[in-house]
Amino acid sequence: MNAIELNNLSKKFGNFYAVKDVDLTIKEGEIFGLLGPNGAGKSTIMKMISTLLKPTLGTIKINGNFINKNLYKVKKSISLVSDYNVLEDDLTPTENLKMFAEISNIKNYKDTLDDLMKDFGLNIYKNKLTKHLSSGNKQKLNIARALIKKPSILLLDEPTNAIDVETSRFIREYIIENNKKYNTTIIISSHYIWEVEQICNSIGVIVDGKIAFKDNTENIYDKFQKLMSIYEILIPKDKFEDIVKYLEGFKDEILSFKTISTKKIIVELKNNDFVFPDYVEKRKITPNLEDVYSYIVKKDKKL
Numbered sequence: 515m516n517a518i519e520l521n522n523l524s525k526k527f528g529n530f531y532a533v534k535d536v537d538l539t540i541k542e543g544e545i546f547g548l549l550g551p552n553g554a555g556k557s558t559i560m561k562m563i564s565t566l567l568k569p570t571l572g573t574i575k576i577n578g579n580f581i582n583k584n585l586y587k588v589k590k591s592i593s594l595v596s597d598y599n600v601l602e603d604d605l606t607p608t609e610n611l612k613m614f615a616e617i618s619n620i621k622n623y624k625d626t627l628d629d630l631m632k633d634f635g636l637n638i639y640k641n642k643l644t645k646h647l648s649s650g651n652k653q654k655l656n657i658a659r660a661l662i663k664k665p666s667i668l669l670l671d672e673p674t675n676a677i678d679v680e681t682s683r684f685i686r687e688y689i690i691e692n693n694k695k696y697n698t699t700i701i702i703s704s705h706y707i708w709e710v711e712q713i714c715n716s717i718g719v720i721v722d723g724k725i726a727f728k729d730n731t732e733n734i735y736d737k738f739q740k741l742m743s744i745y746e747i748l749i750p751k752d753k754f755e756d757i758v759k760y761l762e763g764f765k766d767e768i769l770s771f772k773t774i775s776t777k778k779i780i781v782e783l784k785n786n787d788f789v790f791p792d793y794v795e796k797r798k799i800t801p802n803l804e805d806v807y808s809y810i811v812k813k814d815k816k817l
């Protein structure tokens with residue numbers, strides 16, 4: 515079943531389209547990664563899906579229901595973890611969770627609340643005011659708050675942005691575990707491409723409010739392996755300066771080159787016809803998601 519269906523979705527602020535004609539289908543249980551430069555429209559899409567913002571045009575279906583016609587039902591099944599603070603600073607973590615459970619009209623939340631406090635390691639701060647928690651613990655509380663209603667769809671807008679390494683890792687592991695255990699459908703936006711690569715099974719890249727590319731992770735590498743020409747070249751001793759000079763002479767044929775060491779350079783070419791000097795050994799390599807991402811964003815290609 516499709517958990518989320520966006521059809522022709524657009525959002526205008528004044529005369530400016532923050533989101534334009536987005537069609538996107540996300541299956542139940544999928545972990546979908548939303549990538550894109552700042553201002554691309556990621557947060558706006560998430561806010562529309564979570565009913566916080568009304569689309570200018572187009573439709574959103576959640577678990578088969580149009581959101582404008584089934585607002586209450588949809589609201590019950592979706593949680594958004596956003597970048598703005600929704601916690602009450604002068605309440606304790608438990609009080610915050612209780613408040614959100616009450617507001618969302620959730621019955622019998624006590625056991626879930628206890629489990630979340632325990633799972634997120636928040637019990638030791640039980641009597642502290644939220645304003646005295648570290649930003650990592652505040653983010654854990656934010657996510658616990660989103661999970662207290664046991665949503666079937668969880669939207670995470672840059673959940674590990676500016677969060678310490680350990681907490682970020684915990685959050686990623688918890689997300690994956692939650693998905694496995696409850697088959698939760700998850701959309702996660704992130705600036706960390708490797709993070710998306712690690713946890714998502716499909717990915718969409720949004721540029722200037724439009725979906726420039728989307729596919730599942732298995733297909734992406736095959737597709738871009740064919741489309742892109744990235745080579746690793748191995749350089750014999752004392753030839754490093756020669757090869758750098760050589761490559762610099764072909765600016766039009768070379769999209770980028772990255773020196774790994776004096777023995778190895780990664781070169782991205784416009785096509786496969788480029789001739790390297792005889793003394794180097796070349797090997798075509800599979801692009802990683804970061805290569806794919808910058809290829810799409812730089813060229814703004816519709817694939």
Ligand SMILES: Nc1ncnc2c1ncn2[C@@H]1O[C@H](COP(=O)(O)OP(=O)(O)O)[C@@H](O)[C@H]1O
Pocket residue numbers: 527532550551552553554555556557558559
């Ligand atoms: N409430 C708003 N009023 C006017 N412009 C907005 C508003 N919210 C977002 N925008 C603009 O819409 C574009 C998309 O924003 P956003 O969805 O936050 O991007 P992202 O999350 O990908 O960084 C940006 O140019 C942003 O400035």
Ligand SMILES: [Mg+2]
Pocket residue numbers: 556557558671
């Ligand atoms: Mg954003």
